[in-house]
Amino acid sequence: MADLEYREMQEVLRKHDFHFKKKYGQNFLIKPDLLHDIVDGAEVTDEDTVVEIGPGVGSLTRVLADRAKQVYAIEVDEKLIPILDETMAGYDNVTIINEDVLKADLTDIFAQGRVKVVANLPYYITTPIIMGLFEKNVPVDSITVMVQKEVADRMQVGPGTKDYGALSLAVQYYAKPEIVANVPPNCFMPRPKVGSAVIKLTRYEKPPVEVHDERLMFRLIRASFNQRRKTLSNAVKNFSGF
Numbered sequence: 001m002a003d004l005e006y007r008e009m010q011e012v013l014r015k016h017d018f019h020f021k022k023k024y025g026q027n028f029l030i031k032p033d034l035l036h037d038i039v040d041g042a043e044v045t046d047e048d049t050v051v052e053i054g055p056g057v058g059s060l061t062r063v064l065a066d067r068a069k070q071v072y073a074i075e076v077d078e079k080l081i082p083i084l085d086e087t088m089a090g091y092d093n094v095t096i097i098n099e100d101v102l103k104a105d106l107t108d109i110f111a112q113g114r115v116k117v118v119a120n121l122p123y124y125i126t127t128p129i130i131m132g133l134f135e136k137n138v139p140v141d142s143i144t145v146m147v148q149k150e151v152a153d154r155m156q157v158g159p160g161t162k163d164y165g166a167l168s169l170a171v172q173y174y175a176k177p178e179i180v181a182n183v184p185p186n187c188f189m190p191r192p193k194v195g196s197a198v199i200k201l202t203r204y205e206k207p208p209v210e211v212h213d214e215r216l217m218f219r220l221i222r223a224s225f226n227q228r229r230k231t232l233s234n235a236v237k238n239f240s241g242f
Contacts, residue, residue, distance in 0.1 A: 003032040004059040025122025027188040028056045035063045041180030042118045042144035044068050049112050053101050053119035058087035065091045076100045120146040134174040144200040152197035166221050175201035
């Protein structure tokens with residue numbers, strides 16, 4: 001089916017008297033080419049089940065549905081559900097779920113085999129969602145998400161750079177990060193104040209290092225980076241794990 005064009009998006013939002021909510025960090029993508037770049041970067045095929053977090057009005061959902069075997073679109077804002085029902089009419093491989101992804105039980109979805117997460121994430125829940133999926137050992141093949149540019153940079157940088165920190169180590173323990181595209185503010189409605197980036201996190205079958213106690217390791221990492229100006233020994237001196 002056809003992409004959801006900007007004019008169609010405006011019309012459906014007006015029809016349903018929709019108002020953007022700051023608390024949900026809503027910024028909808030309005031560039032069709034970029035939507036295809038995201039799906040290309042995620043390498044979605046007709047064998048994949050895709051979980052989309054925050055589908056908004058369904059712009060990315062349509063592109064995903066044209067490529068994937070099945071799409072589960074999880075949207076917390078109940079005001080967007082009738083809009084999604086309208087924009088996704090005609091797609092029999094899309095299931096719309098009105099839940100908070102941080103609280104939803106996705107066990108049955110991820111039990112279906114090869115699953116990829118693709119999303120234009122609200123900035124305020126980027127890290128909780130990504131780390132939640134990794135730390136709970138959800139069997140996800142990859143996570144391809146639109147995030148704030150500086151967060152994407154922190155996820156993929158290596159040691160010796162100013163952006164390298166606890167998030168870098170945590171993400172790179174679980175997955176190989178790759179920035180797929182940089183996205184300026186004019187690609188969204190409404191426009192955010194900062195730049196964005198699409199980053200793909202391809203999960204390792206096994207972490208690159210063997211760790212006996214992951215929880216202890218991450219507590220040590222956080223303690224180390226919380227006080228960068230101190231030596232490692234002083235940073236963890238009061239750490240209860242030692």
